Amino acid sequence: MWKVLVSRLKQGHRTLTYPRSEPALPAPYRGLPVLDSSRCPNGCGECAEACPTDALVPGDNGIALDLGRCLFCVDCERACPHGAIRMTQDWHLAGRTRAGLIISESKMLARAEALGRELRGLLGRSLKLREVSAAGCNACEADVNVLGTVVFDLGRFGIQFVASPRHADGLLITGPVSRNMELALRKTYEAVPAPKIVIAVGACAISGGPYVDSPQVLNGADAVVPVDLYVPGCPPHPLSILDGLLRLLGRLPDIPETAPRPTA
Amino acid sequence: MxxxxxxxxxxxxxxxxxxxxxxxxxxxxxxxxxxxxxxxxxxxxxxxxxxxxxxxxxxxxxxxxxxxxxxxxxxxxxxxxxxxxxxxxxxxxxxxxxxxxxxxGHPWLKPIRFHRSYRAGEDAWGRPADAALLPGVTDFFQVAGEEVHEVAVGPVHAGIIEPGHFRFQCHGEEVLHLEISLGFQHRGVESGLLGGPDKRSLHFIETLAGDTSVAHAIAYSEILESLGGVTVTARAQSLRGIALELERLANHTGDLGALATDIGFLPTSSYCGRIRGDFLNTTALLCGNRFGRSLIRPGGLWFDVDGAQVSQILERLEAAEREVTNAADLLWNTSSVMARFEETGPVSVDTCRDLGLVGVAARACGLERDCRYELPSGIFRFAQIPVSTWDTGDVFARAYVRWLEIKRSAAFIRDQLGTLPAGHIHSPVPETAPSSLSVSLVEGWRGEVCHVAITDKGGRFARYKVVDPSFHNWMGLAIALRNQQIADFPLCNKSFNLSYCGHDL
The missing domain is CATH 3.30.460.80 (NADH:ubiquinone oxidoreductase Nqo5 subunit)
Known part of the structure; x- marks a missing residue:
């Protein structure tokens, strides 16, 4: 008992001050990419060639990037000889609509807005979620799980993962949704009492990720259930997931839509 | 012959x-x-x-x-x-x-992933091509008798974990037999790799078992380097070793915490959950991603470290090692913890050999099975890590082997960072050799990761076989549960902590 108490003192207090202040991520962290089409020579599509998930599409108004497909893998950044794509430190990546995740030089990421007044009233201070891994690789799962540790302490926001869909207000889905998980996902969704919300975490759950168009997967959660919040990444940083959840619940002070932060 | x-x-x-x-x-x-x-x-x-x-x-x-x-x-x-x-x-x-x-003559011939045969019209069970294949729907081994009952768990589990189905045959609280039916995670990785290497191949590899991205990426890279006939620099080999051992540190630490969680010992549970994140963040210091994604590439690495990063990594490693030592020592010094770990879920060394178990599960039965020692590749040809074993084959052994490995991995990383060779980190990889077979084994944190590539006349993958250590070890978990209390299943399961997607591919 004595040793346990001494250990408690040694381990100290570890909970992040977020959202009161924004923690710094390590310098090589790869967040929201910025596109500078003015550097693109006509007809160059080297970034799109290199992209493993065809997230980049060159068009008349410059390159468009689907963050829902993006693996944040820097294959494009490295392939581009003109420096037109640059990864930034911005980890605020969550959006409410699939279309809002498609960005270009002239179209910024549509960051997640809060739920409507009624749902916010119901869930804003107490949100219980059932997690369904539908062929997730255990990286998104791990970074969702970590929200329960003392570092993020999800409980302080009234958000909790529960063991039964019947106790839940919604689902948090990871993975590209394999054919073999379709039925289980559908049944789990049906078991959640209405009104209910669905959160898709990671490139796989949004678009199929690296498995997009594989015959064994359904290209993400919205092939089976309606999705209310998308958190891009492969996997998203736990802060990106937490930021998305707090935006959805209207728990963050309103952040104006600004240009992405410069790299640190 | x-x-x-x-x-x-x-x-x-x-x-x-x-x-x-x-x-x-x-x-x-x-x-x-x-x-x-x-x-x-x-x-x-x-x-x-x-x-x-x-x-x-x-x-x-x-x-x-x-x-x-x-x-x-x-x-x-x-x-x-x-x-x-x-x-x-x-x-x-x-x-x-x-x-x-x-x-x-196979005694238990049943599907393991529930997908259609790769050869149209050829089905080992003669199922019609239009019949639905439902995962987990199969004839489970059943025990009959008075007071015997069956417990079915999954595919969706109570925690934030991957899906799988477990079928227990119980007499009262005692498990007579556990059968594990997987396949829910099947994404078609091996089919997706056919015709490669291409721009998506490495991303399949990094996500086929996403908590083992580094080990699988190294195995894949060593295959391509071997097929292309290129040697990576000493600096790249050393950095790969560091990334591999960081992956082991993070996962082993997380496992010690999870074992503590499953017996309700909250101090170690909450400390290790946090310290695991510190190791992941150290990997992010190397490449920006906590799981080491995009760090390892055929030909070497994509991210180098400078002097400032080296000292930062050393500093974090020292702090995390001190704290995980404190958290782990609580386990070994608390009798109520030891009472739950010792003699729970035992696997005998003979069973271990018969089933071909690998990694931590095999070393916890006393077998010196460790690719870093037996078949070293990369940096492990020059820098050896002693094999950590324990011989009781129970939950305690699987926990304690992890702890021994944590100390040795940390020491290895310190040594490597202290003597990091100079040089570049990436060499171009020539075309893959045609009509060849290449094999690579890497000791991931769970155990032996085995990749085999067969190329066609054009040097493309005609077959790319992946064997995740979980493929060998799931049966070990089933056997460990025999004659155990069903309430000990979470503890036994966590002591193996196997990958569902690494198995299902």
């Missing part, structure tokens, strides 16, 4: 040099080698034409540090190896499911 082809880890051989034996000769060879202590690293099929299949067996001989490769041709059936060589059991179920070839 034709001898098997002997090769070393990371070598490429001409496909034509792989001896093709008769089925009887191959059986004889594998059974004798397994009896002498070798293990089956991989056993898989590759189609020759529409009606025949070539089976390749890769035997791992830990004593000599060699791999033995042999092959045989079969049509739609062959006499199973499993009755005489139990460690072939899961491989033969996989061969039956993938190719519709029946291993005759």
């Amino acid at each position: 034709t001898a098997a082809l002997s090769m070393h880890n990371g070598q490429t051989v001409a496909l034509a040099d792989v001896p093709v034996l008769s089925v009887a000769e191959l059986r004889d060879h594998v059974i004798r080698a397994a009896g002498a202590g070798a293990r089956l690293g991989a056993f898989f099929g590759n189609p020759l034409d529409a009606s025949s299949l070539r089976l390749f067996a890769i035997l791992v001989d830990g004593f000599s540090g060699n791999l033995l490769v042999l092959a045989t041709d079969v049509a739609d059936r062959y006499p199973a190896l499993t009755p005489d060589c139990p460690q072939a059991h899961w491989f033969e179920r996989e061969i039956a499911e993938q190719w519709g070839v029946r291993p005759l």
Whole structure:
């Protein structure tokens, strides 16, 4: 008992001050990419060639990037000889609509807005979620799980993962949704009492990720259930997931839509 | 009798040099080698034409540090190896499911992933092509009798974990038998790799078991480097070793915490959950991603470190090591913890050998199975990490081996960072050799990661076989549960902590 108490003192207090202040991520962290089409020579599509998930599409108004497909893998950044794509430190990546995740030089990421007044009233201070891994690789799962540790302490926001869909207000889905998980996902969704919300975490759950168009997967959660919040990444940083959840619940002070932060 | 082809880890051989034996000769060879202590690293099929299949067996001989490769041709059936060589059991179920070839005499021939055969019209169970294949719907082994009951769990589990189905046969609280039915995570990784390497190949590899991205990426890269005939620089090899051991540190620490969670010992549970994140964040210091994504590339690495990063990593490592020592010591010094760990979920060394278990699970039975020692590749040819074993085969052994490895991995990283070779970190990889076979084994945190590539005449992947350590070890968990309390399942499960997607691919 004595040793346990001494250990408690040694381990100290570890909970992040977020959202009161924004923690710094390590310098090589790869967040929201910025596109500078003015550097693109006509007809160059080297970034799109290199992209493993065809997230980049060159068009008349410059390159468009689907963050829902993006693996944040820097294959494009490295392939581009003109420096037109640059990864930034911005980890605020969550959006409410699939279309809002498609960005270009002239179209910024549509960051997640809060739920409507009624749902916010119901869930804003107490949100219980059932997690369904539908062929997730255990990286998104791990970074969702970590929200329960003392570092993020999800409980302080009234958000909790529960063991039964019947106790839940919604689902948090990871993975590209394999054919073999379709039925289980559908049944789990049906078991959640209405009104209910669905959160898709990671490139796989949004678009199929690296498995997009594989015959064994359904290209993400919205092939089976309606999705209310998308958190891009492969996997998203736990802060990106937490930021998305707090935006959805209207728990963050309103952040104006600004240009992405410069790299640190 | 034709001898098997002997090769070393990371070598490429001409496909034509792989001896093709008769089925009887191959059986004889594998059974004798397994009896002498070798293990089956991989056993898989590759189609020759529409009606025949070539089976390749890769035997791992830990004593000599060699791999033995042999092959045989079969049509739609062959006499199973499993009755005489139990460690072939899961491989033969996989061969039956993938190719519709029946291993005759297999004692428990059932699907493992629930997908259609890769050869249209060939189904080992004669199921019609239009019949739905439902995962987990199969004839489970059942115990009958008064007071005997069955407990079904999954696919969706109570925690934030991957899906799988567990079927327990119980008498009261005692588990007589556990059967594990997987396949829910099947994404078609091996099919997706066919025709590669291409721009998506590495991303399949990094996500096929996402908590083992580094080990799988190293195995894949070593295959391409071997097929292309290029050696990566000493600096790149050292940095790869550091990333691999950071992956081990993070996962082993997380596992110690999770074991504490499952017995309700909250101090270590909450400390290790947090310290695990510190190790992941150290990997992010290397490359920006907590799981090491995009760090390892064929030819070396994509991210180098400078002096400031090295000192930052050393500083964090020292702090995390001190804190995990404090958290782990609480486990070993608390009698209520030890009472729950000791003698729970035991696996005997004979069972371990028979089933061909690998990694932490095998070392916890006292077997010195560790690729870093037996078949070293990369930096491990120059810097050795002692093999950590314990011999009680129970939950305690699996926990304690992790703890021993945490200390040794941390020491290894410190040494490497102190003597990091100069030089560049990436060398261009030439075209992959045509009509070749290449094998790479890497000791991931769970155990042996085995990749085998077979290239066609154009140097493209005609077959890319992945064997995650979980593939060998799921049966070990099922056996460990026998005669245990069903309430100890979470604890036993966590002591193995196997990958669902690494198995399902």
